[in-house]
Amino acid sequence: MAQQDPRRVAGPLRVQFAGLAPGEPMPVFALYETDVSGRPLRKLAVSKDGTLDVGESLPKLRYVGLGPDVEDPAALPRQSLTRYRVSSVLEPWTKNGILLGRDIWDRFRFHVTCVSGTAKKCRPWWWDLVAQPLFERAPLARLQLAQHALQPAALALNPQLFPWRCLPMCDGLVEVYQRECCCHRIHLPDLFDRFAEILAELPIPLPEPWPPGPDPAPLEQQFMAGRAAKSARKSRLARFDPTKLELASAPPRRLLDDYTALLAMPSAAEQAAYVQARPHLHPLLCHCSTRKVGETPLQPGGRFDFCFIDWPHPHPHRHLSCTTVYAYKVKQFINGAWVVVYDGLAAHDYFGTGESAELHSHDKRAIVCDEPDDQGDGTAYAMLDTVGATEHFNFADQTGESQHAALDADDGTVVFGGVPGCPWGTSLALHLLITPEMKEAAVGARYYRLKVAPVDASGMLAGPPEILDDKVTWERRIIGGSGPQIWEPVVLGPLPAPAPGGESNLFTIPYWELGVNEWRMGISQAHQVWDTTGMKSDGNAISPNGRHALILELFDAGGQRIKPSGAGGAGTAKPFVYKRWKNTPDNAADVVQPDLSHVFWVDNTPVVADIVDLRKGGVPNIDECQFMVDAPDTPFSIGFRAYHVNGVDHAGNGDANSFMRGYSIGWQRGLDGSTGTLGHAPIYPDNHHDVAETGAAESSGSMSFEQMLTGPDGMGGTFVRPKCTFSVTLYVDCKHTNGSSRLTWVYDRYETASFALEIAP
Numbered sequence: 001m002a003q004q005d006p007r008r009v010a011g012p013l014r015v016q017f018a019g020l021a022p023g024e025p026m027p028v029f030a031l032y033e034t035d036v037s038g039r040p041l042r043k044l045a046v047s048k049d050g051t052l053d054v055g056e057s058l059p060k061l062r063y064v065g066l067g068p069d070v071e072d073p074a075a076l077p078r079q080s081l082t083r084y085r086v087s088s089v090l091e092p093w094t095k096n097g098i099l100l101g102r103d104i105w106d107r108f109r110f111h112v113t114c115v116s117g118t119a120k121k122c123r124p125w126w127w128d129l130v131a132q133p134l135f136e137r138a139p140l141a142r143l144q145l146a147q148h149a150l151q152p153a154a155l156a157l158n159p160q161l162f163p164w165r166c167l168p169m170c171d172g173l174v175e176v177y178q179r180e181c182c183c184h185r186i187h188l189p190d191l192f193d194r195f196a197e198i199l200a201e202l203p204i205p206l207p208e209p210w211p212p213g214p215d216p217a218p219l220e221q222q223f224m225a226g227r228a229a230k231s232a233r234k235s236r237l238a239r240f241d242p243t244k245l246e247l248a249s250a251p252p253r254r255l256l257d258d259y260t261a262l263l264a265m266p267s268a269a270e271q272a273a274y275v276q277a278r279p280h281l282h283p284l285l286c287h288c289s290t291r292k293v294g295e296t297p298l299q300p301g302g303r304f305d306f307c308f309i310d311w312p313h314p315h316p317h318r319h320l321s322c323t324t325v326y327a328y329k330v331k332q333f334i335n336g337a338w339v340v341v342y343d344g345l346a347a348h349d350y351f352g353t354g355e356s357a358e359l360h361s362h363d364k365r366a367i368v369c370d371e372p373d374d375q376g377d378g379t380a381y382a383m384l385d386t387v388g389a390t391e392h393f394n395f396a397d398q399t400g401e402s403q404h405a406a407l408d409a410d411d412g413t414v415v416f417g418g419v420p421g422c423p424w425g426t427s428l429a430l431h432l433l434i435t436p437e438m439k440e441a442a443v444g445a446r447y448y449r450l451k452v453a454p455v456d457a458s459g460m461l462a463g464p465p466e467i468l469d470d471k472v473t474w475e476r477r478i479i480g481g482s483g484p485q486i487w488e489p490v491v492l493g494p495l496p497a498p499a500p501g502g503e504s505n506l507f508t509i510p511y512w513e514l515g516v517n518e519w520r521m522g523i524s525q526a527h528q529v530w531d532t533t534g535m536k537s538d539g540n541a542i543s544p545n546g547r548h549a550l551i552l553e554l555f556d557a558g559g560q561r562i563k564p565s566g567a568g569g570a571g572t573a574k575p576f577v578y579k580r581w582k583n584t585p586d587n588a589a590d591v592v593q594p595d596l597s598h599v600f601w602v603d604n605t606p607v608v609a610d611i612v613d614l615r616k617g618g619v620p621n622i623d624e625c626q627f628m629v630d631a632p633d634t635p636f637s638i639g640f641r642a643y644h645v646n647g648v649d650h651a652g653n654g655d656a657n658s659f660m661r662g663y664s665i666g667w668q669r670g671l672d673g674s675t676g677t678l679g680h681a682p683i684y685p686d687n688h689h690d691v692a693e694t695g696a697a698e699s700s701g702s703m704s705f706e707q708m709l710t711g712p713d714g715m716g717g718t719f720v721r722p723k724c725t726f727s728v729t730l731y732v733d734c735k736h737t738n739g740s741s742r743l744t745w746v747y748d749r750y751e752t753a754s755f756a757l758e759i760a761p
Helices: 084-097 102-107 128-139 137-145 149-153 189-201 220-225 230-242 253-263 268-276 279-284 703-711
Strands: 013-017 029-034 039-049 063-067 082-085 099-100 110-123 171-184 288-296 303-310 321-334 338-342 359-360 381-387 398-400 414-416 418-420 426-432 447-454 474-479 485-492 528-531 547-554 561-564 571-572 579-580 590-591 596-602 607-615 619-621 627-630 636-643 660-669 673-678 709-711 716-719 722-735 751-759
Touching: 063 084, 063 102, 082 084, 084 279, 102 253, 110 171, 110 321, 128 230, 128 709, 149 561, 171 279, 171 338, 189 253, 189 268, 253 268, 279 673, 338 359, 359 636, 381 547, 426 447, 426 547, 447 528, 485 579, 607 627, 607 722, 607 751, 636 660, 660 703, 703 722, 703 751
Parallel strands: 013 099, 110 359, 381 579, 547 561, 561 571, 627 751
Antiparallel strands: 029 039, 029 063, 063 082, 110 303, 171 288, 171 321, 321 338, 381 426, 414 418, 426 528, 447 547, 474 485, 547 596, 579 590, 607 619, 607 636, 660 673, 660 722, 709 716, 722 751
C-alpha cells in the first residue's frame, strides 16, 4: 500500500487554541497568502469552528499568514498577521493540526479604535502675544521690518486676513496617524531642549529662563538692547520673518502653556509627573513609531470621526513605558490641487487615546464653511452684528428715522485693543445678522440696503445719504456637484427694482438654508464693504473725516420697504424689530424705527511724526548734516512734533483730544550697534497727549554723549567709543481701526534723522 505524501493536505486542518477558557468562543481568523515582505495578497480560507480547510492550494505557496478575517486583505497591516514559510509548517500542520497560543489567537479578535475631533481655521494664537506688544513698545522693530522689506509679510499676519474667532473647516480629508511612543525615562533637559527648538520657530516672547542653555531676551529687548552678538541677533530676527512661518504646521498653544507650567513647578518630581500624565508630550522625548491608519472626510461643523481595526501588539521591550497618541493632517482641494492646510505631525500636535482632537489651522488658504454659529434667539430681528471683528460699539441712541439723540463727545468711536476713542478708517467689512425667522411669510424680508450720510452734533443727518452700491458676491456650495470643487459665486447685488414701483440698488438677504444655500462662512463674506475714503453723494464728496450715520433698510419681495410694527415713518409694518449692540457685552437693545441707524466717527488722516531739530546741550540745530563734538556729559536730545489733528477728549484719561495713540523715540549707533530710547518729554509722562501741534517744537528726553557712545567690546565688557554715527527715529502710533486690526501700516508715521557724536579730546 502506498504511503501518503506528507506534503499533501487530505482535508481540513484541526485548530487548537491554547489557553482558551471553557465557554469562551473560538476566535475566527483567516489564512492569507502573503508576499516575501508579509503583505497580504489574497484570502485562502476562514476558520470559524476549530478547523481550517486549505484545500489543495497550500503546498503550492511559499508564504502565508494567519490574521483577522476581513473582506479586503489590503486593509490589514502586515503587523496584524502571524507569518509562516509554508515549507517549514506544512508537515507539522498536516500531521498534528495548527496549535496557536493566546498571544497569537488574541490578535484575531477585532479591536476597533475610534478617533474624533473638529477642524477649525483660527487666527494665529501668537499674534496677541508678540506682534502688538512688540510694535507698541519697540519702534525700531517696526523700522527694521520696513527697512528690510518685510512689510508685506508682516501684513500677511494681519488679523483681518484670518477669522477673529475660529470657524469650522469643511470639504476636506483628515489623514489619521497613530504613534506608539516608548520612554526609558522622563529626561527633562531633553524635553526643554525640544521646547526651545519647536517654539523658537514662532516670534513669541518665551518665558525665562531657558533650562539649560543661554538666556535669550524677548524680541522687544532684542531690538532695543545691545547688539554686540551680531550673529545671534540675525538668527533671532530670522525666526521673526513671517515669510518663513509655515502656518499649516505652527506649534499649538498648549505646548507654550505646558512649558510655562513646567517652569513654575518647584521640583523635578512634579515636572516628571506632569509630563507622564500628558501623552501629547511623550513624542517630544521618546522613541516613536508612526503609521497612517486611514483618512476620513470632514463633516458639517468641521467634525470628523474615524474607526479602524487595531490589534494588541506588545512592545518587545516590556520594561519601557509606552503610550499611543494620534496626529492628523487636513487637506483641502484648493485651486485644482490638494493642499495640506494643517499638519499635526510637523506641528507636534498630538492627542491621547480617547481625547477629542481640536485641530486649529492658521493657514489663510484654508476653506471654512458651515451653518453660522449665531442665528439669533428664535425671534425675527435684524442688526449690524460686526464691523470687521468688532461687535460692541459706542453708538448714540436712535430716536427716529435716521435720527439720533444729541451726540456725546465720543459717540461714534470704538474701544479697540483696550484703548478708548478709536476712529474708524479705510474699508469697513459690515456683517449683518438677519435671523431665519425674518424670511417667514409674516415678515417676508427679502432684500437689504445700506446707506451713509454725514450727521451733525444734534444727531440729525447733515446731508443726503449715499447708497453703498459696491458689488457684493458670496460663495455658495454647489449641492450635488461632482468632484471636490464645490463653490459657486452668487451676486447679492446691487439689483434692479424687483417689481414695478419697488426700490432699486437692493441686495438679496443671504439666508443660510441646508441643502439650498450653504454659504461659505468666514470673515471675507461681508454684506457690504464701506470704503470710508471715497464716499460720494449726488456727485458731491462726503468728507472721509467726521461723524456719519450708517443706515440699514429692509425690503420685501416686491422691493417695498418694511418696518417694525409700531414704528412710524414710511414702510409696511411687519412683526419684527431691529436691534443694536449696547455698550455692555452680549447685550442688544430693541430699536423700533423704520430703519436702523448707527453713528460712526470716521477719520482717514494719518498722525504726524516730525523731527524738527537736533539738540546738543539743549540748543536746537536744523542743519542737514550735523557732527557734534563736545564733553562726555553733554546731553543729546531732539526737538519734535507728535500729534493728530482730530480726536475726542475723554475727561480724566489723558488722551487730550487726539486720535494719536502714543509715540516713542529710539536711537541706534552705527551698523548693528547698541540701541536705546530718549524717553518722553517730561511734561507728557503718559505719552498720549498731542505734542507741539502748534507753537515751538517740544524737547525729548536726553542722554549724554558718553552714554550713547558706550557699548559692548565683544569680550563681555564695555568701552566708550571716541566717536560714531547715529540714527534717531520718532514713531507715532494712530488709534484708527477697521474693526479687525489697528491700521498700523496706513496711518502710523515715523521719521528718522542721522548725525554723528564725538567726545572732545
